Amino acid sequence: MLLTDNDLQSIWLTLRLAGIVTVILFLVGTPIAWWLARTRSHWKGPVGAVVALPLVLPPSVLGFYLLVTMGPNGPVGQLTQALGIGLLPFTFWGLVVASVFYSLPFMVQPVQNAFEAVGDRPLEVAATLRASPLNAFFTVALPLAAPGFLTAGILTFAHTVGEFGVVLMIGGNIPGVTRVASVQIYDHVEAMEYSDAHRLAAVMLIFSFLVLLVLYLWRPSPKNT
Template sequence: MALPDLGPLWLTLQLAAITTAILLVLGTPVAWWLAHTGSRVKPVIEAITALPLVLPPTVLGFYLLILLSPRSAIGGFWLDVTGTTLTFSFLGLIVASTLYSMPFTVQPLQAAFETVGRTPLEAAAMLRAGPLDRFVTVAAPLAGRGFLTASVLTFAHTIGEFGVVLMVGGNIPGQTKVISIAIYEHVETIRYAEAHLLSAGLLVFSFLVLLLVYVLNRRFPIHVGG
């Protein structure tokens, strides 16, 4: 039995790492806002960020394909500026994964910020800490478990994505051929041995990731009340 090409594995890990990093940067302010706002548009934003949970990946992929295609405003602009297309490229995959994995970052973070609540932040303000200071030194450490959960879930979910990748990225080795696509291709071409190996690898990996989350959740209980 030939060892399967490990290229898709590296590509997948890269995609997941970059997506997680981007989402932590973008998702944190969104989650913070959702946790603290009294705005009437809050449920609208909550619904939008949760959409990827319920939509079939093909629906999201279909719209992204249209939005990012060189004939669209965004895709056309990108082609003019960089000479490359967003569709069927690694960059396009990053855009798609970021949207697709959004709820896995925003929801745990929002829950964590809500658990921390306003009271420790008020206490920090009374000790002369400004808003950013309060976030960095009080809110973020107290929401540490939320950040951990959000990172792990986002990373793991990006690794497992298939439908969106297939629609937006296709199957280009080294560019968009991630592990789930590679498995699909092995099955299509009836190379079950390789498909088995990659599938089992992904299964074990996913289990270990979830195990890690649950173990860490036990080890680091949320700090409340003190």
């Protein structure tokens, strides 16, 4: 594989983005998933639908809204400016924020399913053994839901690596800052550098296949418990 420095830079940037987004989503997505799995509130439907929106929305819609709301005249843009952070579009952290929204369902849904599969019983047993709700969450629910977390983490990471439309719309294609691998491939194609495009595209293809292979090989067959 003869990748240029720019290609390697874009791969490194992509991995860094996907890694940070996955960590943030573990922290943000777990409480949402827990709430969705346990609540009887009539807000469950609307919140679940909002979480699932990025699955359905075209990236151009998400990218457009993010560009406008994070811009100098948008509400998020005015907030970040007031906080002294500046504007988020064209920055690495802007991509992180966008990707957190974009990959949210890939974290929440598997974790929610895992929590639902754990059910009430183990938590009730823990409570009778005088475990506090927080204690029961960390020592009972989390370990039992671990497979769901692994699936969610892998899917979130891989989905962020595969992001393109949103990044194109708010990234501004800055080398080392927002030019991720998918955009780099697009650039190669546009510039008619097809052999460069092929090499990087092959790396992405192999990576994606391996990730999914691990996921499918590892996923245990359904148990009858």
